[in-house]
Amino acid sequence: MWDVEIRGMTSAHAIIAASIFMATVIPVVLVDNFSVYGTHLVWLYSVACSVAVVNIAVFWLLGISPPTKKNTLNYKLSRLIRSCVYFVLSCLFFHAVVVLYGAPLIESALETFSLAVLLSTLTTLRCLCILGPNVQAWIRVFSRDGAMSVWDTSLQITSSCSIVGAWFGAFPIPLDWDRPWQVWPISCSLGATGGFLTGLLAAPLWIRWHRKQLTYKLK
């Protein structure tokens, strides 16, 4: 039972990681003058889109999301609309947090917002996929005994890794090295992506390592 779940999660994570890789590689062919630093926003949105698409596809296929009580079209539609609204709200929230952390308020608002979109994709979107548009469940998942399945634990790990990665990404900005990746928000978005990849890698390993201690409450 454990092995099956962990194996499934590992392969899902591998697919997501591969999609990030592809999102970096494919635009090189398609877009002129593409580079991660030079046309950073293109890279950022391509990664965000691919992660979003793959996440939604994988979780839809695997049927991870909580069983819906009503299987009607309306119910699904309303869930979809709520999810979209939550996603937009989370982008705005991340934007505000990043500005409070010291990002310029007006000058590079587009860059800041793009970073917020990336962060939302890496965290909120997965929350939406796994838990549905249910803020209480999100709050519950990020507490010590809140995880109710392997997927919840993986969500904990990947989300916190992405945010911590973005946080660490801010560190090189004040240094006077004059490197191209010190430009706002390249280091932060690289940090977030790196953190996310680390989380994807770490989650199965961690769960495997701690599978004796992990006991999930029944839903």
Added chain:
Amino acid sequence: MLRTVVWRAGSGLLKHSQQTVPVSWRTRIQQRWASSLPMNTVVLFVPQQEAWVVERMGRFHRILEPGLNFLIPVLDRIRYVQSLKEIVIDVPEQSAVSLDNVTLQIDGVLYLRILDPFKASYGVEDPEYAVTQLAQTTMRSELGKLTLDKVFRERESLNANIVHSINQASDEWGIRCLRYEIKDIHVPPRVKESMQMQVEAERRKRAMVLESEGTREAAINVAEGRKQAQILASEGEKAEQINKAAGEANAVLAKAEAKAKAIGLLSEALTLENGNAAASLSVAEQYVSAFSNLAKESNTVILPSNTGDISSMVTQVLLAVYAAGASPVPTDPLREDERSFTRMKRLPILLLLLWLCSVFYVGIFLFVGGFLLVRLEVNRTSSCADVLPPGTSGNRDFCLKEPRFRRAVILIVDALKADFARYDPRNTLPRPFENKLPVLDEMASSRPSHARLYTFRADPPTTTMQRIKGFTTGSLPTFIDVGNNFASSAILEDNLVRQLGQAGKRVVFMGDDTWVSLFPGGFHRSLPFPSFNVKDLHTVDNGILQNIFPILEGNDWDVLIAHFLGVDHCGHRFGPDHPAMAEKLTQMDGVFRSVIERLQNDTLLVVLGDHGMTDTGDHGGESQKETDAALFLYSSSGLLLAPSSQVEPEVVPQTDLVPTLALLLGVPIPYSSMGQVLLPLFPLNTTLGVPLALSQEEALWINVKQVNRFLETYSNMATDIPADSLWHLRAHFSQLSSQYLSSVHTGTPLPPALVVSMQEYLSSVRETCRASWARFNPVKMACGLLVLCGACAVCYVLSELSSVVLRASVLKPAVLGGLAAGLAVAAVRLFALGSAEASWGLGAAALGSELLFLWRTWRACPRGRLSPRGLLTAPLLLLLLRCASLLSDSYIISEGRVVTFLLFTLGVYVPVCLNWDGFLVPAPPADAQKPPGLHSPTVPPSTVRRESTFLLVCLSVLVSCLYLSLSFHNCREEQGSCQPSAFLMPLSRLQDSRVRNVHYVLSLVALSAWAFLLHHWLRHYGNLNGSGVARFSARCLLPLASVCMGLHWAVSAAPEDSFRNLAELIGLARVVMPRVSFGLLGLGLLLLWLDPLMVYLKSRGPPSSGGPMPPPRYRASTGISPQAELHHLVPQLYQRIRQSLEDSSALGAESDGRPAVEAYGLGTVYSAPLVLICGLLGLMLLLLHPEGMALAFLMLLLQATALLHLHASTCTLSSLQSHSSGFSVPWTPVVLWSLAASQFFHATGHLPTFPSIQWGAAFVGFPQGHAGTVLPASLVTLNTFTSHILFAVACPLLLFWPLVCEVRRTRSGRSVAGEDGDDVAMEMKLRENPQQFSSALLQLAVRYLLVSGAQVLASVCAAAFLRRHLMVWKVFAPKLMFEASAFVVSSVFLLFGVALVLRVDVAVACLFHRLLPENSR
């Protein structure tokens, strides 16, 4: 189903259903649900708890769930709207006949709910009507089965029966009846009367029975009591007699034993030699004294029959004595006071902290001693007779030839920046400081052989005294001299002024009075003017202008030195970009013109600036704007070579002026000058225009020899110049001298390469010295580093084991051992080296005591209490990051933002961590299904929710303060595109009067908000009641001082020109206002220290009659120990405060003689004086800042409050759900607190650089300058470390705040807690647990010290490891100095805060001593 009634409005088909509804209840429902059926609008929002029944083409299709729904237009139609909520229906009154034929009127209420909307819609036409009818009929039939009495008795079963039978029928309709309740039963009046009578008779019977029973019981009780009393009395008598008998028996035995012993002793004594005689003597003495006593006491004396018979007398007396001695002496049993409860350990805490601080100080002292530059001064002087080696045939070198100039005029314009002197004719829109000195450029371009303008580069530090020292001695004043700017002491090294005096030149000085103290007695005549008042632009300059021209025209001078200060002061006051600067520079231009006109041919004019200024008009650092000044040389008798004839130096180092002037005027070059002659001022050897003067080569050769001599002397005195570079320099010199001598010998002209080589030699000497005077002492540095590391380790151990350390006396042996080690090291060094340096002894003492302390603590500590895993918590990791950031110059440059970033992170971490532990949201409802008992006390979710909302509000306040505080930052010069905050500008500098007014009003608002918030807080907690010293300072001094400050700002902001006739008054106000505020605030601090109790005790009698005091309510009988009394008293006292504060209206109602003592403000007895002191201190420090900083101060107050509340809420939330006792303050708030101190250091406009020190603070209240140096230095220190001071003093508040905030928590749960006062003891809890209080206080202080100390350690490490870094003198060394000073200041003020808390504790102890005895009896 109610909807079914309603929608007939829109549908005629169903109108009939309405008719069937009974009128009595239909109307009410209509009123409630008077809305029509919803239209089909495709997208529909169904409210919660409603079900809409939809038909598609007339056929039932589906039921819409709450939320978003979609319908097909036209086809779909909403037919019914069913509410799924519970419905209450009033069943109207109806008559029924009971079994015994009584007619009753009964009405009832029916509760029902729709379970299945489908059945409810389609199963029955009108569900309510059906159900009501059913209920009525059922009730009637049920009643018929019962008699009247039973009806009343069995209401319950009646109801249940009705519900049951309704449910049987209504299941088909999708309705569930939940309850049926009979409301009222009306009985015919006759029947009612008889029932009443029946009841009455019954009661009467019971009363009589009870009464008789009572009488019987009473009689029995009385008899029983009497019997018991008699038995007890007889038993007591029996026991008494037994005891008496036993006592007597014991007494007889004891008597006999004692007698036996005494006789034995006596007999032993008597057997000794002369024992007999001695015994007789003593007996005789006693006999006589007994007799005299007898005579005194009564007039009847019984004389023995035979006075001569000694032996009988002896036996008589002995017997008498024994009889007296053996009788039981009624001694009071020493009742040991059982006050052995643990007490607050005040002294150990203070001593421990003092020791810890001094260890830190020793570490800092050692490191700084090894790190900061030290240069030895060479106390030798040059003279005319000197022969410089290698001496050539005994020639006197310095006075070799005639001087070129007999006289010189040296005009020093303080802060004459290089930019000021330039003239650009193309600049059509010059700024106030541009193109204002055209004379210099005019002369230099029109008469190139007479005048020259150079850039004159000063060496850092660019403070005036160091520069005067630099361009008179020609040496390089070192970094450590910066601090001496206030203490101008005489220059002991050889200098130009002394040389001029020795050569017999009459040196006349006028201007800046710093010179007089630097060269006491060095001038022929001096006219000093006060220099220290930065705001005074004209005194010095006008003084010079009045005197300079008469003296110039006279003949009583050879060298005239005039030091103008106006430009510098103008820069400090207004900045360079101000019309006043233009005025000043134009004035200087006029001065230069007139001086040039009056110059004679033998006179050299030197105009120089001692340093430049930054864009804000300050100086002191090493940026190019500060170091680049102007140098202008002029002589009316062709002074120079044409500029094209040789390479012109682009920049002249400041040291070069000394040898040049010395040789031009024909005096010896000062001994320790490092400068190089300015070659263009000397004629080439080939063009012998002035045959007697020194040629370039000769001058250079003399210069080289002089520098070489200095180098030799210095290298003999000190070993700090590296040997290899010294060797290189010596080789270079010997090569030079051999070449020079050989060419002189052969008479060939010197090759140009030799000149270049000599110049190279001079520059390399200069560079070598500069590098080596950055001399480090690695051993001392390592030692200091070690001591600091040890101190941090001690701090950590102490913070984890504070209670253990307080219990076991660890400190004393550690300190003694450390002292012994220190003395031993000092002694060894004294014997081995002959000299003992204090620092090594101190270092050894500190290290020794640290190691001993660690070792003893290790032994005293229980196993497992201390583990390095405790270090791996988020706040400590963040602290580690902060420390790591001090190792990088980039992070230090943007330190303000880095600290804010980290603070923000830690602030966000708090709720995230709480959520992770499951404390942030109320326990999930899932837990309710589990057996209760897992979470022992179920906390009401509303409490948790309110508390977490409050926490999030605090967090948002914190975040917004953080964000706003960024706008008060100053800028370092390294930060390129940075604009310093507009609020940093003093109001007097603002030119736009509207902006000035806005700033003034903002500052005033912030100031009054500060005072109001403090006052409000104190009043809220009842600390302002009554009259007392501390209250006086809060009520009167605080507002008064604020008003004074506001007036002072207004006065200092007033433009000088607009109130010319009030100038004297304004001047007076500038002195008086700040001094009055200082005085008031100081008085407040003093009074608070003397009487810190802000508690108002009131003994209250009955309000109407002023009769005797009612007995105290707390039961403090004599049998209870004071400890128990305290336990009882404190909550009661507090309860009184609460009640009297909260509901003053209820005060009268409950004053039924219950309360005995009211103590207002006892709950915040510790924190109130602390808060007040912080408020007073804050105002005092605000006075030292520019006015605009009042906003930053307000922000500081808000942020500190937010932090405290954040901490308190966290504590509350975690203690609500998992009971943890103890007052220990966790790391997170301490780190937050300390980081906030660093953050507000930046947010009050300070930076860890020397130019950014706000020197203006020294003149607040002292616009005329100071006589001493202590006061201005301390004012500037207070100004610089404002935020460190405030946060350090307020640090103990972290301990108190969770207790203070208890009120909020218990206010909600008050109805539950009721009179149980234990919950609201607030800070009295601390007093009840002195042991925990002391350990928590110690722990908090030590943690704060550790957080600050770790930052010092980090900057020390940075300075040590990066000492060859490019930025070491620009970034790391100043940062180290600031961090170390900040540590010293904040530790001192932390000690002050802790001492204040202990002082309050003493006062509270006194209060309780006074209170208890007089109230407990």
